[in-house]
Amino acid sequence: MEYQSNSPEETEAIGARLAAGLSAGTVVAFTGDLGAGKTAFVRGMARGLGIAQRVTSPTFTIVNEYEGGRLPLFHFDMYRLGSADELYDIGWEDYLARGGVCAVEWSENIEEALEENTVRVDLRRGDGEDTRIIRITGPEGEA
Template identity: 45%
Template sequence: MLTYEMASVEATQALAARLGEVVQAGDVLCLSGDLGAGKTTFTQGLARGLGVEEPVSSPTFTIIKEYDDGRIPLYHMDIYRLGEAAVHEDLGYDEYFYGAGVSVIEWSEYLEDLLPEDRLLAHITIAEGGGRHLVFTATGPRATARLKELEQLCPTSH
C-alpha cells in the first residue's frame, strides 16, 4: 500500500503522470472515491504521462472513451451511471482489461465481479484544505510491480 497527500490538483496530476510513465498494456487501475474527489482529474494526469495529447474528460454518458495517441492506448471507463447494472451490460470489458492498453475505471466497485484479480486500486478522498489523499493498493504481482515503480519515482514520507 502507498499513501500520498497531494496539496493541489496539479500535484495530483503530476503523481498520476508519473504512474502513466510506468503502466503497461493489460494493467487495470480502479479508481474509487466520492463524487468530486478527483478521479477524472487523476486520469487526466495519467493520460499526460502516457503522452495522450487530446483532452481527457469524464466518459459519464459514453461509459468508455478510448485514447490511442499515447505510448499505449488508454481505456477510460466511468461506470457511475450504470451502477449495479454495469455487470449485466455487454460492453466488452474483457477486451479492454486484457487488451493492448491500460484500463482506468471510475466507480469500479460496480464491476467487482468482472475485474481481473490483479489490479491496482486507488482510493481518492478530499483532504483538509482542498488537497487530495490517495491510497494505492495492489491485488497481485503485476499491480505490486507498478506500485514499486511508482514509489521509486515518487517516494512517500509514510
C-alpha cells in the same frame, strides 16, 4: 503508497508518475466520492502515457478512448452501471484484449469483474478544500 495532493495539478502529476510505469493490459480501479479527483488523476495518466488529447469524464458515454501515446488509455465511468454483467455487455473483455490501460472510475460497481492484479487508487478529500489523500495499492502501484 499514500500521497497527499494539494491541487488538481498535483493529483495529475501523481497520475502521470503512476502511468509511466504501467504495462499493457493493466487495469487501474478508482474509488472516491464525487469531486474527489478521479478524472484529474486520469488526465495525469494520459499525460504519463504520452497522450495529448483532452481527457474528460466518460459519465454519459461510459467509456472514452485515447490513443497516440505509448499505450492506449480506455477511461471508464461505471457510475451508472448496476452490475458486472452490464460491463461485459459493453465489451469489457475486448478492451482488456486491446493492450492498453483501463482506468475505471466507480469501480466498486463492478468489483466482481476485477482481477486480483488490479491497481487500486482511492481518492479522499483531506482537510483543505483542494487537499486529497491518494492511496495506491496493487502491482505496478507506485507513483
